[in-house]
Amino acid sequence: MKISVVTTLYYSQSFIDEFYARILKSVLAITADYEIVFVNDGSPDDSLRKVLALQSQDPYITIVDLSRNFGHHKAMMAGLHYAEGDYIFLIDSDLEEAPELLNVFCKELISSSDIDVVFGIQEKRKGGFFERMSGRVFYYIFSILASIEYQQNSLTARLMTKRYVENIKKFNEKELDIWGVFVLTGFNQRGIHVTKGSKGSSTYTLRKKIKHAVDSITSLSSRPLYLIFVFGFFIICLSFLEVAYIVYRKLHLEIDIEGWASIIASIWLVGGIIIFILGVIGIYLSKIFSEIKNRPLTVIKEIYKKQQ
Incomplete structure (x- = not known):
């Protein structure tokens, strides 16, 4: 032995x-x-x-x-x-x-x-x-x-x-x-x-530990991509409900909708979500980029x- x-x-x-x-x-x-x-x-x-x-x-x-x-x-x-x-x-x-x-x-x-x-x-x-x-x-x-x-x-x-x-x-x-x-x-x-x-x-x-955590999750699982899909679907549903509520207040209750603050907040929210989603997808694309170059380990x- x-x-x-x-x-x-x-x-x-x-x-x-x-x-x-x-x-x-x-x-x-x-x-x-x-x-x-x-x-x-x-x-x-x-x-x-x-x-x-x-x-x-x-x-x-x-x-x-x-x-x-x-x-x-x-x-x-x-x-x-x-x-x-x-x-x-x-x-x-x-x-x-x-x-x-x-x-x-x-x-x-x-x-x-x-x-x-x-x-x-x-x-x-x-x-x-x-x-x-x-x-x-x-x-x-x-x-x-x-x-x-x-x-x-x-x-x-x-x-x-x-x-x-x-x-x-x-x-x-x-x-x-x-x-x-x-x-x-x-x-x-x-x-x-x-x-x-x-x-x-x-x-x-600490920097190495955070990098290791991100690399471990994105190397071993595609679940974050599915969670992004679920999260995006949830945001779409909320957006439709918000639009329906605004239409209901305008047509049935005859209440004018005002407020630039809410519009700006919505823009920032959607923009942040888009940037976050693109960031996660970018991590996966970087790993694909690394794999297809086939460099030695x-x-x-x-x-x-x-x-x-």
Whole structure:
């Protein structure tokens, strides 16, 4: 049984040594047949140099060096393409997720013949009040707009069978939400509640989180387009009722209709609705534009792999 560990690097230099020591100990407790795939996602610090130093001591380390920063999701997908093990353990290298989860997940996966994925779920979402509340709001909105079951507070850390990962690699979309792909791939999956640590500062700024939320919803669901249709139909019905009421007051009650303020307000309302609708449609058109160009998901500058 061979285990592949896949992790990404971005401002990770301060975590690499401890991560490697702990993940190696966890892997060797299960099997001596392993590989560790580090994906350098254009990290501007000394992460690449540090893993190259580790590779000089451990020939079972593979380093995928991307030409620039492509983002966490695309870097993880690149790493999965180079994983050759019978079981693939995906985890972040920042130690917020304990490397020892491999042993817990492996015991759970092997004991259940009908399970292909074991993944971690945060018992309690980390961060301050704003981070926790924004997370709840995201999952609530996503559950309304998305057409898939998106597991709330799921972690990167997950142990997967080879056949599951092979099917993940068949997804070729450029606007990638890898958590959505995990769900769309199917198979029997089991979540385990675990404790997630905190490294303090995060490279996920508020702007990145909002962008991720918009990208996730529009990449995985066409429901917003249908909601626009329903919303537009509702506005049309209200408009007809308003016109009918105005005609009734004028013809039957003989009341003159005046008020430039109401006209201006109506214009602003309709204009805002039109702009909003065009904005949503524009997001979908931008994704179509990105897909039809068929650009590569990532660009690999070099592969560092020793003969084993």
